[in-house]
Amino acid sequence: MLRALARIDVAAIERNCARLVRVAAPAVLCAVVKADGYGHGAVPAARAARAGGAAWLAVATAREAAELRAAGIEGPLLVMGALSRPELTTALRARADVVVWREDHVAQLAAHPDAAGTGVHVKLDTGMGRLGTRDAGEAARTAAAVAAVPGLRLAGALTHFATADEDPAFAREQLARFMPWARSLQDAHGELLLHAANSAAALGIPESRLGMVRCGIAVYGMDPFGADPTRHGLVPALELRSYVAEVKPIAVGESVGYGRRFVAAAPTSIGTVPVGYGDGVRRALTNDCDVLVGGRRVPLVGTVSMDNVTVDLGPDPPERGAEAVLIGAQGAERVLAEEWARRLRTINYEITCGITARVPREYHRDGREGAP
Ligand SMILES: Cc1ncc(COP(=O)(O)O)c(C=O)c1O
Numbered sequence: 001m002l003r004a005l006a007r008i009d010v011a012a013i014e015r016n017c018a019r020l021v022r023v024a025a026p027a028v029l030c031a032v033v034k035a036d037g038y039g040h041g042a043v044p045a046a047r048a049a050r051a052g053g054a055a056w057l058a059v060a061t062a063r064e065a066a067e068l069r070a071a072g073i074e075g076p077l078l079v080m081g082a083l084s085r086p087e088l089t090t091a092l093r094a095r096a097d098v099v100v101w102r103e104d105h106v107a108q109l110a111a112h113p114d115a116a117g118t119g120v121h122v123k124l125d126t127g128m129g130r131l132g133t134r135d136a137g138e139a140a141r142t143a144a145a146v147a148a149v150p151g152l153r154l155a156g157a158l159t160h161f162a163t164a165d166e167d168p169a170f171a172r173e174q175l176a177r178f179m180p181w182a183r184s185l186q187d188a189h190g191e192l193l194l195h196a197a198n199s200a201a202a203l204g205i206p207e208s209r210l211g212m213v214r215c216g217i218a219v220y221g222m223d224p225f226g227a228d229p230t231r232h233g234l235v236p237a238l239e240l241r242s243y244v245a246e247v248k249p250i251a252v253g254e255s256v257g258y259g260r261r262f263v264a265a266a267p268t269s270i271g272t273v274p275v276g277y278g279d280g281v282r283r284a285l286t287n288d289c290d291v292l293v294g295g296r297r298v299p300l301v302g303t304v305s306m307d308n309v310t311v312d313l314g315p316d317p318p319e320r321g322a323e324a325v326l327i328g329a330q331g332a333e334r335v336l337a338e339e340w341a342r343r344l345r346t347i348n349y350e351i352t353c354g355i356t357a358r359v360p361r362e363y364h365r366d367g368r369e370g371a372p
Contacts (some may be wrong), residue, residue, distance in 0.1 A: 007328070008238050038349060039280075039353045042067060043068065045220070056077070061087065063090060089114060102138065103138075121156035156211075197215075226348060247317045275326065276309055
C-alpha cells in the first residue's frame with residue numbers, strides 16, 4: 001500500500017482520444033499534453049494519445065517538446081507558447097512546429113541555424129487577448145514573411161477561444177473573425193492547417209473544428225464544461241489513492257488537526273489518510289470534501305495539513321490499511337476532479353495539474369467505464 005498514488009489508466013486516454021477523433025472527423029486530433037499531460041505524465045499520455053489516433057501533439061513550452069522527443073516520441077508536434085531565444089533553439093532542436101504572429105519572430109527564425117524545415121503556424125488573436133496579433137494585416141504580413149523564407153514551411157493558421165466552455169456565442173464571434181483571414185491566407189499560400197477548437201469547442205461548436213482540434217482536458221476524461229465527463233462518453237483517466245494509516249476513537253468535544261477546526265459533536269472514529277496539500281489535496285478542502293473508504297463516502301474533517309488529512313469514519317470504522325480514494329471510484333461511489341473543482345471554486349484542469357511531483361504515478365490499462 002503506497003502512501004499516495006496517482007493511478008493513470010492509459011487505456012482511458014486512448015479511448016477518449018479515439019472518441020474525440022470520431023467526433024471531430026474529418027478534422028484531425030491534436031492531443032494537448034502540456035503541463036506534464038495535465039498532471040497525468042506527458043510521455044505516457046502522449047503515447048496513449050497517439051495510440052488513440054491523435055495525429056498531432058501539442059505542448060506549451062520548448063522543454064516539454066524536448067522531453068517528448070527525448071522519450072522517443074515522433075510525429076507532428078506543436079509548441080503553442082511564446083518562445084524566448086534560448087527556448088526557440090530548444091523547440092527547433094526538438095523538431096517542433098512553432099507559433100508566430102510578428103514579423104520579427106520570422107526574422108529570428110530565418111536567422112536561426114536550426115530552423116531549416118520548421119513548420120510555422122501564424123496566430124491571430126480574435127478575442128483571447130493573450131498571444132497572437134489582433135491585427136489581421138500584421139498576421140497576413142507575418143505569414144507572407146514565413147512563406148518567403150526558403151527554409152521555413154508555412155504550415156498552419158490558428159486562433160484560441162476564450163469562452164467555448166461558457167459562452168459559445170462569443171466563441172462563434174471569434175470564429176467569424178478568424179475565418180475570413182484564414183481563408184485569405186489559404187488563397188494566398190495554398191492549403192494550410194486551420195485550427196481553433198479546444199475541447200469545449202470540439203464537442204460543442206461543430207463548425208469550429210476546421211482542419212484540426214486541439215484537445216487537452218477531454219483527452220484525460222474530464223469535462224470541459226466542468227460537469228460530468230461521462231455525458232460526453234469520456235472516461236476519467238486519473239485516480240488519487242491512499243489508505244487509512246491510523247484509526248482512533250474520539251469523544252465528544254475532542255478535536256482533530258491544526259486550528260481545531262473539527263470538534264466531535266458525537267462519539268466517532270477518526271481515520272488518518274497520509275496525503276495532504278504537499279500532494280495536491282488543497283487546504284481549502286478543509287471540512288469540505290468526501291473520501292471513499294470501504295465503498296462509501298466519508299467526510300474529510302479538520303484541517304488539511306501538508307502530509308495528512310483526517311476523515312470521520314463513524315462508529316463502525318474499517319481496519320487500518322483500508323484503501324482510501326480521494327479522486328476516482330470505489331464500489332458504486334466515485335469522486336470526480338470536477339467535484340473538487342466545484343468545492344474549490346476552480347476548474348478541473350487545476351485539480352489534476354495540482355497533484356504534485358511527490359505523488360508517484362502508476363500506469364495501467366483498464367478503460368472500464370466508457371464505450372469505445
Ligand atoms: C492554445 C491552446 N489550445 C488548446 C488548448 C487545450 O484546451 P482544453 O484543455 O480546454 O481542450 C489549450 C489549453 O489551455 C491552449 O492553450
